[in-house]
Amino acid sequence: MTEDASFIVPLLQWFESEAADLPWRRTNDPYHIWLSEIMLQQTQVATVVPYYEGFLKRFPTVADLASAPQDDLMKLWEGLGYYSRARNLHAAAQQVVASHGGHLPRTAADLEELKGIGPYTARAIASIAFGERVPVLDGNVIRVFSRLFDIEDDVRQTATKNALWARAEALMPHVPEGRAGDYNQSLMELGRQVCKPRQPRCLQCPVAQYCKAYARGKQARRPVKTRKPPTPHYDVTCGLIWNEQNQLLITKRRDDGLLGGLWEFPGGKLEDSETLEECLARELKEELGITVEVGELFLKVRHAYTHFKITLYGFECRYFSTAQAPTCYECAEWRWVNVDELSAYAFSRADRKIIEALHERPNRLL
Numbered sequence: 001m002t003e004d005a006s007f008i009v010p011l012l013q014w015f016e017s018e019a020a021d022l023p024w025r026r027t028n029d030p031y032h033i034w035l036s037e038i039m040l041q042q043t044q045v046a047t048v049v050p051y052y053e054g055f056l057k058r059f060p061t062v063a064d065l066a067s068a069p070q071d072d073l074m075k076l077w078e079g080l081g082y083y084s085r086a087r088n089l090h091a092a093a094q095q096v097v098a099s100h101g102g103h104l105p106r107t108a109a110d111l112e113e114l115k116g117i118g119p120y121t122a123r124a125i126a127s128i129a130f131g132e133r134v135p136v137l138d139g140n141v142i143r144v145f146s147r148l149f150d151i152e153d154d155v156r157q158t159a160t161k162n163a164l165w166a167r168a169e170a171l172m173p174h175v176p177e178g179r180a181g182d183y184n185q186s187l188m189e190l191g192r193q194v195c196k197p198r199q200p201r202c203l204q205c206p207v208a209q210y211c212k213a214y215a216r217g218k219q220a221r222r223p224v225k226t227r228k229p230p231t232p233h234y235d236v237t238c239g240l241i242w243n244e245q246n247q248l249l250i251t252k253r254r255d256d257g258l259l260g261g262l263w264e265f266p267g268g269k270l271e272d273s274e275t276l277e278e279c280l281a282r283e284l285k286e287e288l289g290i291t292v293e294v295g296e297l298f299l300k301v302r303h304a305y306t307h308f309k310i311t312l313y314g315f316e317c318r319y320f321s322t323a324q325a326p327t328c329y330e331c332a333e334w335r336w337v338n339v340d341e342l343s344a345y346a347f348s349r350a351d352r353k354i355i356e357a358l359h360e361r362p363n364r365l366l
């Protein structure tokens, strides 16, 4: 065994005794593991648990998921964010049923052929569910490796990432037989629980004696990362468009894009040199071909996504039945609904805040 790999056995022993008891760790079912890996992308463990359990209750098998209407899926996913994950999961379940008899393929290479499964997720599923000896490299593992091996290069650079992959591959043959999945999970768990981004708990660390950054007192300066550019911010408008029956107009986004497949209050992004009201009037014309009376600002909502932030301005609008009927030029579908019916549709978190405010308002009429 090379010196580099000495940490593996103590790490596995620590994982056996200290790993958090999570529902997807109590199963070998590849579908359950797949679902957990998709939900855990970009989302905290504590947030995922109730979604994971609710999802499996509603769709106990891949076939149940494949045959479900997409709207049911989106509704269950509501609030978890990154909705393309739900759409891809649905499409992949249909691929699994159509091409693999309802059983997930057993290798990372074959798993990568499924919609929404990238190299990281394919490797995680293949190692955890099927024991394939393939490493994973997520943010947690990168941080642990950069400290264990005291890597001085910028981990955002492709060359450094490639070197990390090579190191991860070279370590794999040293993992005891049948433990590839546990090893991958133990690295991620160490990163989550002990080797945290800020203030790593080196005194409680099961691999401290093998950690080069700790030995050199450099753990707080690893991983080395170049500064990120500031997060962009966008002003976005939307219309709470009421008809004469006191119903609201909602539209369904097309399937592409970050929030694709979700319902929304129609509107869009502010362009240079226009007012918020002008922006909304233009967007409604472009999206639905309608002209409405833009009224008072109802609510301003701030929301942060991973790569950008928005301020959403929701305006009261009045639609008269004598006006031209809406036509979906830039949406998948539109509907008039009562406020009480909104909960049956899947909306983004920002729109959900508007809905909450609508419910709290005693008089819903303009």
Ligand code: SF4
Pocket: 144, 147, 148, 194, 195, 196, 200, 201, 202, 203, 205, 206, 207, 208, 209, 211, 212, 213, 214, 219
């Ligand atoms: S000793 Fe500290 S820096 Fe090194 S792996 Fe453990 S927690 Fe991370």
